[in-house]
Amino acid sequence: MKVALYLHIPFCDSKCGYCAFNSTTHQNHLKIPYMEALHKHLLHQIQALQISKFSSVYIGGGTPNVINSNFYKPIFDTLQPYLPKDTEINTEANPNSLTLQWLRDLKDFGINRLSLGVQSFFTKKLQFLERIHQSDCIPKAFDLIQKAGIENVSLDLIYGTPFCTKEILELELAQASQMPINHLSAYQLSIDEGSRFFLQNKQEREGEFEGFPSMGHFIKSHLESYGFYQYEVSNYSKGYRSKHNLSYWERKPYLGIGAGAVSCINNTRSYAQKDLKAYIQTCKENKEEKREILSPQDIELETLFLGFRSCVGVETKKITNQTNLKILLEENKVEKRGNTIYAKDYFLSDSLVLFLQD
Known part of the structure; x- marks a missing residue:
């Protein structure tokens, strides 16, 4: 079996106010046992699923570079x-916590x-x-990053804060x-349940964002002028598209390893x-994970959602509501190319x- 692999590193130096991901601070004493558990989890799943190869690997978090590079070596030896x-x-x-040695080790x-x-x-x-x-x-x-010789680099930006005027975004x-x-x-800021922004004064927080419409189209237009072309609602390519993310949007099989990871x-x-x-x-006890079998309706909804927000599109035959x-x-909201339907926006x-689920 060939799958995309996600490795979750839940440790951070600090927790950002908007973050609702499964990450934690002040848990340094758990780093070593966690990385050992992660490795054991990976070994178990490779054997249990009879993995033949990984199509891509993505280490996310959390903050992967707060873990000493030495703890990644046994994992990559296995991979x-x-x-x-x-x-x-x-x-x-x-x-802030990036070092040349860590980068060189990970590249090796x-x-x-x-x-x-x-x-x-x-x-x-940044302070906000x-x-x-x-x-x-x-x-x-x-x-x-350049000194370490890593050539494929992506940059994350957040927009939709009270500071995101057109002038600031242009700069x-x-x-x-x-x-x-x-x-x-480029991600639109959202106040997600579980984040500190959400848990603090919720009504006051939401009020801060009134009158700040999405700048998505503005950003898309400006990025195109710099040679970056949108291929998913939040992702722009200048000659490189993330193979790992594309595998998610194409609904190819993926394996999540780590606390809170999903497969x-x-x-x-x-x-x-x-x-x-x-x-x-x-992980010590090799206990089974909680499982959910997707229904045909779940599969169709996920296929539509992932396909229309990206360059993947949706095959015509997979759309139930042909009317x-x-x-x-x-209405020219979507277009058909071959046997696939693509969102125009x-x-x-x-x-x-x-609309298609109506």
Whole structure:
């Protein structure tokens, strides 16, 4: 079996206000047992699923670069026989805690792509987002990445804050485009349940965002002028598209390893324990993960949602509501190329899916 692999690193130096991911701070004492559990989990799943190869690897978090590179070596030693030569191997990283030695070590292990969590080039916006890095460490981080010889680099930006005027965004996009990158991800800020922004004064927080409409189309237009072309609602390519993310959007099988990681293989979704201590104990005992078999309706909804928000599109035969599809074609909201339907505007993907599910 060939699958995409996700490795979850839940440790961070600090927790950003908007973050609802399964990450934690002040748990350094769990790093060693966690990485050992992660490795054991990986070994168990390779054997249980009879994995033949991994189509891509993505290390996410959390903040992968807060883990000493030594703890990644046994994991990559295990992975090596399952990685064809052209395998895309990604890691996320934050600018403030990046070191040249860590980058060189990870490159030696096989890393060939890095996603840097810049989020903003402006101090007030970084402070609002509760990021701990300063804007002046961003170019320094890129200098280290270049010295390490990692050529495929993506940059993350967040928009939709009270500081995101057109003037600020224009400056940020101009600065981002000057960095040595071939990919950019621009995410609309959302106040998700489980984040500190959500848990703090919810009503007051939501009020801060009134009157700040989405700047998605503005960003798309400006990025195109710099040679970055949208291929998913939040992702822009300048000659490089993330193979790992494309495999998700194409609904290919993926394996999640780590606390709270999710897998989907043969239309069965499984969930690892989210709590770090519980996850470590579960791995020691080789306990089964919680499983969910996707219904035909679940599969269709996911296919529509992922296809219309990206360049993947949706095969005509996979759309049940052909009557409403005909209406969307007539209204020029979608287009048909071959046997596949594509959204004309990825930002409208949710409303297209709702219409086809009506």
